[in-house]
Amino acid sequence: MAETLETLATPCLLLDEARLRANAERMRAHLAGLGVRLRPHLKTAKSLDVARIAMTSPEGPAIVSTLREAEYFAAGGVRDMIYGVGIAPAKLPRVAAIRAGGTDLAIILDSLEQARAVAAHARASGDAVPVLIEVDADGHRSGVAPHDGDTLAAIGRALTAGGATLRGVMLHAGDSYALRDPEALAAAAENERVAAVTAADALRAAGLPCPVVSVGSTPTARFARDLTGITEVRAGVYMVGDLFQAGVGSVAVEDIAVSVLATVIGHQRAKGWIIVDAGWMALSRDRGTARQAVDQGYGLVCDLAGRPYPDLLVADANQEHGIVALRAGSGGGLPDLPVGAQVRILPNHACATGAQYDRYHVLDGEGRVSAVWPRINGW
Known part of the structure; x- marks a missing residue:
């Protein structure tokens, strides 16, 4: 039986195939022109x-x-x-x-x-x-x-x-x-x-x-x-995009094809924190967006469909724990994400985040896991 997002072990690396193909074709057409x-x-x-x-x-x-x-x-x-x-x-x-x-x-x-x-x-x-x-x-x-x-x-x-x-x-x-x-x-x-x-x-x-x-x-x-x-x-x-490239203007946030699937494992409600099982080992320590106009913390938090929650970031990270919180100055509220809920996190730097994984779980146009594609690391 095919895996679903709900049955995947987290953290893991997701790849939206439709976005990947669209990004690849957009660059090919631009340069051909x-x-x-x-x-x-x-x-x-x-x-x-x-x-x-x-x-x-x-x-x-x-x-x-x-x-x-x-x-x-x-x-x-x-x-x-x-x-x-x-x-x-x-x-x-x-x-x-x-x-x-x-x-x-x-x-x-x-x-x-x-x-x-x-x-x-x-x-x-x-x-x-x-x-x-x-x-x-x-x-x-x-x-x-x-x-x-x-x-x-x-x-x-x-x-x-x-x-x-x-x-x-x-x-x-x-x-x-x-x-x-x-x-x-x-x-x-x-x-x-x-x-x-x-x-x-x-x-x-x-x-x-x-x-x-x-x-x-x-x-x-x-x-x-x-x-x-x-x-x-x-x-x-450009193939997969990331938040740094979105900050440069090379891609749009909605073009980003890679994300890390994570699970909520706890709350610190007095601090306004949601704790997930994706820390810097899963997301990387890259904080490149801190030097840009919009600081995206350790990653932008999305729902399972890949839609960003308003102002919700991985604000801090330990080795295996991600601390999810609202962006400083936000007037919004935390979404209702109970223990066991899953989120998708868009990375700052796709190269650094991808280096933590040996495979992509590939999503089809309906957000279902359609394939597993191996990837390599090392020198």
Whole structure:
């Protein structure tokens, strides 16, 4: 007999399939209208079932954030992937093993030191591993400055001289996550585009190949208006959404496809608290919305249909206990949620919350559990 929400052991991770599919199609259509292909980032999903909905074909393209993901998706038939974290030389044998299995796995780097290590690996193994040079769009994290043509060229020459393949450049506009205004987000997307094209032009001017010009983050993908010179866009959390992305404006709260099912286990009525069995181990410690205009605590509390209760948050969390309370300043009242009642909690950060679980309980259009989809974790 199929499980129902009422029979699921809590806490557990729910996935609304209709919202997932709608989110995936919305991003595909947007980028198709701008003339570029979408390379979904699978670091949030970590599920082959979700990947097959997000990708344009069962073989990809895709980007991953761990070699564990690369191995898992390669075993599932994905053949076109980027490992989107700067390469550590000790990981090259794992990269080689994935590539030997028939997957075109590209890597990224941003230093001459890394390039020399990859070139040495290519010489020793005979594997012309493809490489994208990471370029810094906005000072957020890693990457070569887009105007530093000398460094870009030096890295490119070190790679090609050693037998590796210079495939292009990739950028991530991480500072876009701090924005909210649509015009500012559109400007961030344009800044990312210009930085990418500048770096690509520098490589080409040095006589080096740059067939791939890859950019991406969910906010800039969502608000980009012109992608001239870009060949592909990467984004990931748009598939399922979360409260942080809702705060940025990349998704609406009603687009969020993941939630944590929890059970009421007690009350502290004098304090205005409802206690649930989902603490920070189930929801994550991520409090990213605290820096946004609307602080969503540890998550927004919804009924079993996924409708948010007015002003009801997980206001605090211990390891296995969530403290549900009204938002500060609310004029409303607590809903009647007796011991044993269930709620759904929308997460601040879908990646961090999802990392606590090894499966999705998938909901159909009627809110019934229609499937269980495995997901993986680890590095």
